[in-house]
Amino acid sequence: MTETTDAATREQRQLIDSLPQDFRWGVATAAYQIEGAVAEDGRTPSIWDTFCRVPSAIDNGDTGDVACDHYHRMPGDVALVKELGADTYRFSVAWPRVQPGGRGPVNEAGMAFYDRLVDEVLEKDLTPWLTLYHWDLPQELEDAGGWPERDTAYRFADYSMLVFDRLSDRVRHWTTLNEPWCSAMHGYVHGVMAPGRRDFGAGMRAVHHLLLGHGLATQRMRAAAADGTQFGITLNMSTSDAATDSAADREAARHADGLGVRIYLDPLVHGRYPPDVVEDLAVRGATLPIEDGDLPVISTPLDFLGVNYYFGQQYSGVDEQGRTTGEDGFPVQREIPFGEPTTAMGWEILPGKFTELLTRIGRDYPNLPLFVTENGSAFDDEPDESGYVADDGRTAYLASHLAAVAAARQRGADVRGYFAWSLLDNFEWAYGYAKRFGLIRVDYETQQRTVKQSGLFYRDTVRRVRGA
Numbered sequence: 001m002t003e004t005t006d007a008a009t010r011e012q013r014q015l016i017d018s019l020p021q022d023f024r025w026g027v028a029t030a031a032y033q034i035e036g037a038v039a040e041d042g043r044t045p046s047i048w049d050t051f052c053r054v055p056s057a058i059d060n061g062d063t064g065d066v067a068c069d070h071y072h073r074m075p076g077d078v079a080l081v082k083e084l085g086a087d088t089y090r091f092s093v094a095w096p097r098v099q100p101g102g103r104g105p106v107n108e109a110g111m112a113f114y115d116r117l118v119d120e121v122l123e124k125d126l127t128p129w130l131t132l133y134h135w136d137l138p139q140e141l142e143d144a145g146g147w148p149e150r151d152t153a154y155r156f157a158d159y160s161m162l163v164f165d166r167l168s169d170r171v172r173h174w175t176t177l178n179e180p181w182c183s184a185m186h187g188y189v190h191g192v193m194a195p196g197r198r199d200f201g202a203g204m205r206a207v208h209h210l211l212l213g214h215g216l217a218t219q220r221m222r223a224a225a226a227d228g229t230q231f232g233i234t235l236n237m238s239t240s241d242a243a244t245d246s247a248a249d250r251e252a253a254r255h256a257d258g259l260g261v262r263i264y265l266d267p268l269v270h271g272r273y274p275p276d277v278v279e280d281l282a283v284r285g286a287t288l289p290i291e292d293g294d295l296p297v298i299s300t301p302l303d304f305l306g307v308n309y310y311f312g313q314q315y316s317g318v319d320e321q322g323r324t325t326g327e328d329g330f331p332v333q334r335e336i337p338f339g340e341p342t343t344a345m346g347w348e349i350l351p352g353k354f355t356e357l358l359t360r361i362g363r364d365y366p367n368l369p370l371f372v373t374e375n376g377s378a379f380d381d382e383p384d385e386s387g388y389v390a391d392d393g394r395t396a397y398l399a400s401h402l403a404a405v406a407a408a409r410q411r412g413a414d415v416r417g418y419f420a421w422s423l424l425d426n427f428e429w430a431y432g433y434a435k436r437f438g439l440i441r442v443d444y445e446t447q448q449r450t451v452k453q454s455g456l457f458y459r460d461t462v463r464r465v466r467g468a
């Protein structure tokens with residue numbers, strides 16, 4: 001066995017060793033990023049299948065058609081989760097596999113895959129942590145208007161119940177949505193993710209309907225759930241610092257935090273949208289299409305909050321020319337790098353900001369157990385002839401971010417688990433296969449899997465902390 005745990009500094013190691021024995025250790029994946037088999041057993045296209053066909057939408061023209069071929073290699077991949085020392089496997093269900101077209105009855109053949117997956121996970125003595133929506137909206141629902149349409153929220157609740165009815169006898173941890181910020185902003189405002197629209201107003205309507213869909217699904221599942229079943233949502237969050245103490249920079253940071261964190265967590269936890277954000281939206285001519293009774297649905301109590309963290313950010317409210325109003329007529333919000341090293345995604349490596357984020361969420365939204373449902377890094381891996389990667393950058397990122405979680409716990413944040421992104425190198429959305437986040441390398445020509453140094457470090461760390 002390779003000794004890898006000395007990749008952490010002494011200080012990081014001490015922090016990591018302070019994590020409790022019952023801390024939950026997981027690895028995460030998402031359906032479209034690994035499964036492939038896009039036209040098998042009755043699966044119909046999602047918005048990602050369509051988006052992959054848009055010229056130059058995806059680097060290198062890549063698609064998820066084959067991905068990691070996980071659909072055909074599932075038992076071997078679940079065995080790899082175990083090999084990494086994890087106790088929990090976070091995966092997502094592809095909506096167009098179990099309910100093609102987004103309406104109507106279950107597609108038995110598609111559902112059977114997740115039935116087998118859950119059995120395999122339990123067989124390996126792992127806990128299944130199921131995400132219902134990791135971005136693969138059935139194309140028919142997008143054709144009917146997508147998340148900016150209220151009906152999509154009801155369709156999501158119906159779909160959730162189909163999955164819940166079939167799997168809740170064995171699955172106890174249910175996450176409704178993965179990163180609604182990405183669905184709304186990247187999907188409907190920035191146009192860089194499926195469905196690729198660029199319409200701020202549509203994006204804000206999507207925010208509300210994603211949250212409504214989460215609430216409707218949670219209410220219905222909870223009403224049908226056995227004792228001990230837990231429900232949550234996963235949000236991607238960053239820190240938003242003001243680059244200087246100037247009023248313009250503080251205003252830019254407030255705005256970024258409003259649209260990044262508070263527009264989700266305030267309604268989910270406090271049952272109301274933040275007034276300053278509602279005002280910001282009005283200035284941009286956008287409104288949240290709230291109907292009577294929506295906010296109590298959205299604030300249905302959560303059992304946990306999933307936090308996905310990759311980087312922190314800071315903002316200036318002044319552009320390079322010294323102007324505070326942009327060409328679009330709105331206040332400038334310019335991201336200013338901290339000047340720290342970056343990963344292959346260009347994301348700055350800021351473990352201290354991870355501690356700050358978790359501590360802040362714990363303080364502003366108390367009594368909500370936190371699980372880091374994703375954290376990880378992409379680097380340009382260089383495998384040796386056997387496929388092994390001595391990925392020092394990814395290993396160091398993992399060590400510093402695990403230590404950051406432990407530091408947040410010491411400052412009072414109720415973080416109960418950490419799930420590494422990702423089990424395997426996979427289809428990294430608009431970046432295609434160029435960006436590798438796996439603790440395990442995938443050779444896409446042969447589909448060979450090889451545990452990287454970071455994977456060994458993870459396994460050895462989990463064993464040490466557990467005292468196993």
Ligand code: FCB
Binds near residue numbers: 033179428
């Ligand atoms: C998150 C996504 C996940 C993966 C990582 C790198 O935003 O949830 O699927 O792509 O980023």
